[in-house]
Amino acid sequence: MAGHRGRLPSDHDHPDGKDMMGAPLIAPDDHALALLGLDADPGDKPWVRSVTLTAVDHATVTVTWDVVAASVHVLWVQHDVVRAELSRESVDVVALDARGDGYAATITSRGEGLTGILTITATSAGVRLRDSVLRT
DSSP states (O other): OOOOOOBOOOOOTTTTOOSSSOOOBBOOOOOHHTTTTTOOOOOOTTHHHHHHHHEEETTEEEEEEEEETTEEEEEETTTEEEEEEEEEESSSEEEEETTTTTTEEEEEETTEEEEEEEEEEETTTTTEEEEEEEOO
C-alpha cells in the first residue's frame, strides 16, 4: 500500500471548539489519512468522516466516525454480504495505522464504569475484529 507506514497522530477537534458531549473525539484528519494512503470520504456534516479498508476475498471494512456525537459505526462486507455491523458511542479515540500489508483501526470508548477497545485489521490475510469491554 502506498504512503507513509506507521502510526500517525490524531488531532481532529470539534469544528466550533465546543465541548458537546464531554471531551471531543480524537481522530485523524484528512491529511493524516492521506499520509497513510487512505482516502477520507466526507460525511453529510464536516465533522463526519469514513474510510474503507480493503482485505482479501472482496472484503471491505468501512469505519465512519462523528466527532461531534463521539460515535463510530463499523460495517464489514464480504461478497455483498454484511458480516458484522457495530456501533459505539462515548468514543474517545479513533486511530488508524499501517499493519503489515494493510491497516488497523482502533476505537477506544469509555462509559459509566466501562472501557472498551475495538480493533479491526484488514490485510491480505483477511479481516479480524477484536472487541474488549472491561469494567473500570
